[in-house]
Amino acid sequence: MLPGALAAAVILEATFQILPAFVLLSRQNPVLQTLSAPAVLLVWLYVMANVIVLGAEINWHRRRARLGGTAGAGGAGSDDKPLPAPGSPTAGRRTRG
Numbered sequence: 001m002l003p004g005a006l007a008a009a010v011i012l013e014a015t016f017q018i019l020p021a022f023v024l025l026s027r028q029n030p031v032l033q034t035l036s037a038p039a040v041l042l043v044w045l046y047v048m049a050n051v052i053v054l055g056a057e058i059n060w061h062r063r064r065a066r067l068g069g070t071a072g073a074g075g076a077g078s079d080d081k082p083l084p085a086p087g088s089p090t091a092g093r094r095t096r097g
Helices: 002-028 028-036 039-066
Strands: none
Touching: 002 028, 002 039, 028 039
């Protein structure tokens, strides 16, 4: 199992548990219930997108560490070779040397 997917699932489930707290708060104030629903939806979608990206980054860092590369961006003077694209013919092969 991918650790990034597991981390993203746990964090997303935590955000699902926070949503009922907002619903209880908004029932006490009808103006809050009416005007804030679209804003809360957009913020929640933004949080979900960032959590999914965080999970992808965790998987990316683990893959780089497993293949022996560094997790850095690899600027000038770096002898770090880029990883092949997932669909390329050399994606599953390791090169020598």
